[in-house]
Amino acid sequence: MSDILIIGGGFAGVWSALAAARVCDQHGAALAITLVTPGDDLVIRPRLYEADPAAQRVPLERILQPTGVSRLAGIATAVDTEHRSVSVTRADGRIERLGYRRLILASGSALRRPALPGGEHLFDVDTLAHAVALDSHLRALSARPEKSGRFTAVVVGAGFTGLEVATELVGRLRALAGPAAHEVRVVLVERADTLGPELGPGPHAVINEAVKELGIEVLLNSGVASLDATGVRLIDGTEISAHTAVWTAGMTASPLTRQIPGRRDQLERLHVDRHLRVPESPEVFAAGDTAAAMADATHPTVQSCQYAIPLGRYAGHNAAADLLGRPPLAFEPAPYVTCLDLGAAGAVLTTGWERSVKLTGSTAKDLKRTIVEKRIYPPLNNLTALLDAGDPERPWT
Numbered sequence: 001m002s003d004i005l006i007i008g009g010g011f012a013g014v015w016s017a018l019a020a021a022r023v024c025d026q027h028g029a030a031l032a033i034t035l036v037t038p039g040d041d042l043v044i045r046p047r048l049y050e051a052d053p054a055a056q057r058v059p060l061e062r063i064l065q066p067t068g069v070s071r072l073a074g075i076a077t078a079v080d081t082e083h084r085s086v087s088v089t090r091a092d093g094r095i096e097r098l099g100y101r102r103l104i105l106a107s108g109s110a111l112r113r114p115a116l117p118g119g120e121h122l123f124d125v126d127t128l129a130h131a132v133a134l135d136s137h138l139r140a141l142s143a144r145p146e147k148s149g150r151f152t153a154v155v156v157g158a159g160f161t162g163l164e165v166a167t168e169l170v171g172r173l174r175a176l177a178g179p180a181a182h183e184v185r186v187v188l189v190e191r192a193d194t195l196g197p198e199l200g201p202g203p204h205a206v207i208n209e210a211v212k213e214l215g216i217e218v219l220l221n222s223g224v225a226s227l228d229a230t231g232v233r234l235i236d237g238t239e240i241s242a243h244t245a246v247w248t249a250g251m252t253a254s255p256l257t258r259q260i261p262g263r264r265d266q267l268e269r270l271h272v273d274r275h276l277r278v279p280e281s282p283e284v285f286a287a288g289d290t291a292a293a294m295a296d297a298t299h300p301t302v303q304s305c306q307y308a309i310p311l312g313r314y315a316g317h318n319a320a321a322d323l324l325g326r327p328p329l330a331f332e333p334a335p336y337v338t339c340l341d342l343g344a345a346g347a348v349l350t351t352g353w354e355r356s357v358k359l360t361g362s363t364a365k366d367l368k369r370t371i372v373e374k375r376i377y378p379p380l381n382n383l384t385a386l387l388d389a390g391d392p393e394r395p396w397t
């Protein structure tokens with residue numbers, strides 16, 4: 001039996017564990033905190049579109065071990081809120097049933113892949129394994145016959161991830177193509193009539209300019225009908241010789257949210273109250289991409305690290321405070337910002353929900369590098385720094 005059982009070793013799960021450990025440390029309490037996750041690493045998911053995705057991870061032991069949080073390697077397959085237990089399948093196939101007093105659901109989200117003819121040829125950058133598969137594929141392209149579409153990549157979806165993938169792929173493919181760099185062609189296919197539809201009009205001009213500067217071909221009001229290993233067919237019948245197609249459109253919360261009694265939003269996220277508790281299942285807290293929390297009076301949180309980290313901190317804090325009879329903290333994240341990488345064309349930083357452009361070009365790029373290379377990493381091996389990182393009221397951006 002765990003006092004606090006956390007499902008998921010991503011941003012929300014890790015920071016939940018740190019926050020719960022911090023509350024125990026503050027009050028001299030010894031709660032049993034367990035984190036269940038299949039892998040040994042915290043995967044730095046926002047960096048999986050970069051070259052060398054295999055390096056984008058941090059060993060969980062260096063975060064959890066100093067704080068006394070136990071880790072169980074396995075996949076949670078069933079949650080029984082009535083009996084307060086979770087079934088976990090271990091790597092060797094054994095199934096364990098773990099009891100809990102408080103549960104934090106932090107199992108993240110996953111890309112919705114389409115059921116298209118040839119859909120098995122689509123790559124994505126949603127998980128470490130898939131990003132590594134794309135990287136290995138790209139590295140092998142130069143061995144293929146010249147001018148066959150070997151260095152043409154079709155990126156499907158021009159949302160936040162699609163734009164980062166497409167703009168970065170230009171440089172990655174050119175570097176891999178070497179003397180055949182003139183063969184590189186990146187085509188961005190978007191169903192809507194504009195790039196970055198969910199980003200609103202604020203950063204549009206900057207995004208359009210960057211895409212033009214990088215020579216990315218844009219096909220709006222379009223979509224993929226089918227594909228095979230060397231070509232993509234669009235819904236209007238256009239055929240593109242392309243040895244690489246990357247799917248980036250559509251995210252949905254972990255299917256475990258459906259096992260918790262509670263209301264869910266259109267992304268399958270659980271609605272939580274301001275203490276991040278699921279009202280219909282009071283022993284359950286949700287954090288990160290599984291939670292539909294209110295970021296302010298009118299805006300729900302966006303699936304992002306920028307919210308996953310503070311959501312984790314508040315959920316972990318409140319779960320531990322609840323067990324120790326301490327008052328909970330109401331979720332109060334920092335103001336909303338967006339920093340979109342645009343490859344060799346720089347980046348764009350916006351602030352507020354209207355996404356007003358504040359920085360562009362190399363200045364925004366420097367900030368993006370600082371965020372993804374430093375700020376979203378937890379401290380390692382240092383107990384004091386780790387416990388401080390779990391403080392919900394401490395700024396992290």
Ligand SMILES: Cc1cc2nc3c(=O)[nH]c(=O)nc-3n(C[C@H](O)[C@H](O)[C@H](O)COP(=O)(O)OP(=O)(O)OC[C@H]3O[C@@H](n4cnc5c(N)ncnc54)[C@H](O)[C@@H]3O)c2cc1C
Pocket residue numbers: 007008009010011012013036037038039043045046047048049074075076077106107108109125126127161164254256287288289290303304305306307308339
């Ligand atoms: C390519 C890309 C670029 C991105 N760029 C940005 C960006 O620039 N800025 C930004 O803020 N966000 C960005 N994001 C989004 C961001 O990565 C996610 O919102 C964030 O990772 C969510 O954190 P999380 O902890 O909720 O989920 P995750 O980081 O997905 O972690 C979920 C964890 O739960 C584990 N898990 C899942 N199911 C189970 C189960 N059944 N049992 C046990 N464990 C389970 C997983 O293995 C994983 O460890 C990007 C995402 C991608 C894919």
